Amino acid sequence: MWGRALFARRRLSLVVVLLLTLLVPLAARPGSAAAARNQFFPQTGHNITDPFLRFYEQSGGLTLFGLPLTEAFNEGALTIQYFERARLEWHTNYPVGRQIEIGQVGRELAATRVDEAPFRRLAVPTGVGTFFPETGHSLRGGFADYWRANGDLTVFGYPLSEEFAETLPGATPLTVQYFERARLELPTPSRVGLGLLGAQSFRQRAYPLALLAPASALPAPTPRALTIPVLEYHDVGFGVGTYQVTLPAFRAQLDWLQANGYTAVTLTDVYAYMFEGGDLPPKPVVITFDDGRASQWNAVQELNARGMKGVFFILGGGNALSDGQVRQIIAQGHEIESHTMSHPQLSRLSDAQLVYELVRSKQLLEAKYGVPIRYLAYPYGDYDNRVINATIAAGYDGALAAWGGGSWTPQKRWQEPRIIITGFATIGEFAGLVRGATR
Ligand SMILES: [Zn+2]
Numbered sequence: 001m002w003g004r005a006l007f008a009r010r011r012l013s014l015v016v017v018l019l020l021t022l023l024v025p026l027a028a029r030p031g032s033a034a035a036a037r038n039q040f041f042p043q044t045g046h047n048i049t050d051p052f053l054r055f056y057e058q059s060g061g062l063t064l065f066g067l068p069l070t071e072a073f074n075e076g077a078l079t080i081q082y083f084e085r086a087r088l089e090w091h092t093n094y095p096v097g098r099q100i101e102i103g104q105v106g107r108e109l110a111a112t113r114v115d116e117a118p119f120r121r122l123a124v125p126t127g128v129g130t131f132f133p134e135t136g137h138s139l140r141g142g143f144a145d146y147w148r149a150n151g152d153l154t155v156f157g158y159p160l161s162e163e164f165a166e167t168l169p170g171a172t173p174l175t176v177q178y179f180e181r182a183r184l185e186l187p188t189p190s191r192v193g194l195g196l197l198g199a200q201s202f203r204q205r206a207y208p209l210a211l212l213a214p215a216s217a218l219p220a221p222t223p224r225a226l227t228i229p230v231l232e233y234h235d236v237g238f239g240v241g242t243y244q245v246t247l248p249a250f251r252a253q254l255d256w257l258q259a260n261g262y263t264a265v266t267l268t269d270v271y272a273y274m275f276e277g278g279d280l281p282p283k284p285v286v287i288t289f290d291d292g293r294a295s296q297w298n299a300v301q302e303l304n305a306r307g308m309k310g311v312f313f314i315l316g317g318g319n320a321l322s323d324g325q326v327r328q329i330i331a332q333g334h335e336i337e338s339h340t341m342s343h344p345q346l347s348r349l350s351d352a353q354l355v356y357e358l359v360r361s362k363q364l365l366e367a368k369y370g371v372p373i374r375y376l377a378y379p380y381g382d383y384d385n386r387v388i389n390a391t392i393a394a395g396y397d398g399a400l401a402a403w404g405g406g407s408w409t410p411q412k413r414w415q416e417p418r419i420i421i422t423g424f425a426t427i428g429e430f431a432g433l434v435r436g437a438t439r
Pocket of ligand 1: 343380
């Protein structure tokens with residue numbers, strides 16, 4: 001979409017005028033009532049705001065992208081932000097969870113150099129390493145190790161050149177290799193790192209330099225506590241027990257919630273209220289289900305019949321609910337989140353097992369269902385400080401215990417309480433539990 005003609009000098013003034021009319025600071029966007037989560041970087045004087053901030057935090061942050069060079073700004077239908085090493089792009093027309101993309105700055109810069117020897121596409125592999133027929137280039141040695149260890153195709157894309165020696169302006173010669181979204185560099189005798197391709201792309205596209213001017217820190221919302229009933233169910237319509245609520249009882253409970261003015265919200269709504277200045281309706285309630293049990297399909301029908309949303313904590317390693325059912329649950333507006341891979345007692349696992357249960361379940365569910373997995377419910381409500389730290393490192397936004405009442409606080413972000421609803425609760429007892437956790 002951005003032709004090479006764009007970079008021609010004679011077009012520059014036109015481009016600048018065009019861009020200035022399109023540049024609308026994100027903070028000034030109408031309709032964004034709630035303050036978004038934000039982090040200010042005094043080193044360059046720029047803010048990173050959600051959803052870029054979330055992507056930045058979860059995809060490599062400072063190491064891969066560097067500092068923000070600009071605020072986020074609109075360019076046509078896209079919202080983009082420049083970083084030292086990358087350009088992030090917000091595609092609102094893409095599926096939720098995949099809307100932020102790393103711009104193909106490497107491809108844009110390589111486009112002007114296709115005739116140079118290192119960029120010429122090879123028909124057959126030469127020598128060692130992995131050959132990528134998609135682009136006709138190979139990858140080997142330290143660059144290959146770095147590429148694999150830091151996000152491979154997703155983050156860097158395919159190689160667009162071979163390794164070669166390049167002298168960049170104002171620098172000593174480097175060994176470099178270009179990729180669709182990055183340039184890997186090996187300054188001898190140092191370690192492999194990433195080139196400042198974001199900065200280079202910014203210059204190549206000849207944006208107004210005013211975009212680089214330091215901005216002031218955007219206000220970040222103050223985290224706030226709330227009292228909310230977060231109900232926890234297991235089987236619905238499969239006998240009576242601690243983990244089994246009958247269908248008539250479940251219906252009566254949903255009807256009671258509706259008759260008493262409660263609105264079922266998602267965990268994303270609640271965490272946004274706590275940390276991002278988001279709004280909640282009066283009398284919010286969260287209705288959660290653990291384990292991906294087959295009988296929860298009954299609960300889905302009852303929720304749908306009343307226009308209520310549920311949150312389903314399912315396993316990465318397989319559920320009694322079928323894939324098709326999970327997809328319908330998502331399509332019907334309910335939320336799915338992680339309950340680990342295999343439902344272990346997390347505090348008893350080795351560090352490596354812990355990473356597998358937390359990271360793999362998140363990645364696998366996101367890849368399989370195409371939605372972000374942001375929250376975790378600890379199986380058996382079992383967690384300790386090590387588990388919490390691993391949960392944070394795995395990229396979750398919050399985690400839930402299995403009991404503890406209705407007092408949610410920012411300090412308890414990784415162990416927010418729930419209220420278990422057993423099959424033995426009368427409707428009066430149910431009402432008491434819910435009222436007891438309502439502001
Ligand atoms: Zn469970």
